[in-house]
Amino acid sequence: MSQLIPTQSNEQGNLLVSGRDLHKFLEVGTRYNVWFPRMVEYGFAENVDFIRVTQKCDTLGGEQEMVDHHLRIEMAKEICMIQRNEKGRQARQYFLDLERKWNSPEMVIKRAHEYLERKVAMLTTDNLVLAQQVNELKPKATYYDMVLQNKSLLSVSKIAKDYGMSAIKLNQTLHELGIQFKQGDIWLLYAKYQDRGYTQTTTHVIDADKSRVSTKWTQKGRLFIYDLLKQQGILPLIEHGEMAS
Template identity: 40%
Template sequence: MNELIPTSQNENGDITLSGRELHEFLEVKTAYKDWFPRMVEYGFQENIDFILVAQKRATNNPRNPFTEFTDHQIKLDMAKEIAMIQRSVRGKEARQYFLQVEKMWNSPEMIIKRAMDFQQKKILQLETQIHEEKPYTDFGKVVAISDGAISVGAFAKLIYEKHGINIGRNKLMQWLRDKGYLIKQGREKNNPKQNYIEQGLFKVSPTIISRTEGDVQSNTTLVTGKGQIKLMELLKGEFIR
């Protein structure tokens, strides 16, 4: 079958085609920007029967270097109805072509092919997911989503037990300061910076210490599950050769 008008498949498995390419094939005299809204008035709905496709295209005008090019991706049923509305030789030819496309699309061979394509797509999605989750496999994905925040000293012990990185609490604190995760000096020294708290890498645990001159608040920096995952990968990359 000759492809009179190129067709494609959307994410839902529907056959679609370009409104502009249909307009061109039908040899409609009315400009596309005026013609397509008239076709929509026959009862078609955006995001159900068609979607808007807008692109920016370069021009030769320095004052207006880009212009917006509007097209529509329409479903096959809408294209068939539009072809009938035209009441022309080209319209009849287009409708017959669309019927052949639909017949071929619903043939047993194409149904099997679509099922295989869908299965392949799911396999690729699974492979992508496995790749994205690789950092979790060495340490346990559950840690990253838990609220099991631990102290820097406990984290130093953990990375030694897991990967033999003997850095110790004090050196780890220094490493975190040097890398910009913790505040280097002042009253808030060793507290995590606000942006890393907002990213979910650290928490601060306040403790009230009673003294003769009055109560004083002391903060303890804790590494969250998400932070443990990220920092462990960085430490492995730096200390394990």
């Protein structure tokens, strides 16, 4: 699809969009330096949902510094919803389509391999160090390969086993990171994550009067957990050079 609004990605693999580019596309009448702080008041946090960036620009009065913001695609989508107009709807749909393509299995594994190649290219020419670091990087791509080859739904206990932890511990960790909450006996995703295809709710019929509802994770959700925990310094056992028993 045509690029309605320019985007870029950071080293963590997140899609970013310029606040000023979004402001321009939405045809907001309010000046950017007034409009953007109002958007932040909807609950967005600096260095989490967006980062502040500056660049030099030439004006009639000489060189001046212009402030912009790089927004994560999730924040950009919510801002589009806030606008409640056709431009906002159009931009949100564009971001949804872009995000769907970006998070496809093919693109995820492609980025993992590109990351590996960049790291290898930066290694020293010393053969011993090169061999050691390449071996350390290989499991990262291998983990993605292993996940993408599996199409089945997973219980949280099976994902927890990847990290050598219990299901209780992983559920609590995801809760502390603001991903899910507990309602009765079932864990549910917060609204921000509900429409991303990370989980599916299944019902197990026990008898004519009883049934049990549980949340299962998709492979996309499994990769989401992987990226989330990696940011916290928590890696699966396979990336420590060992397999879970």
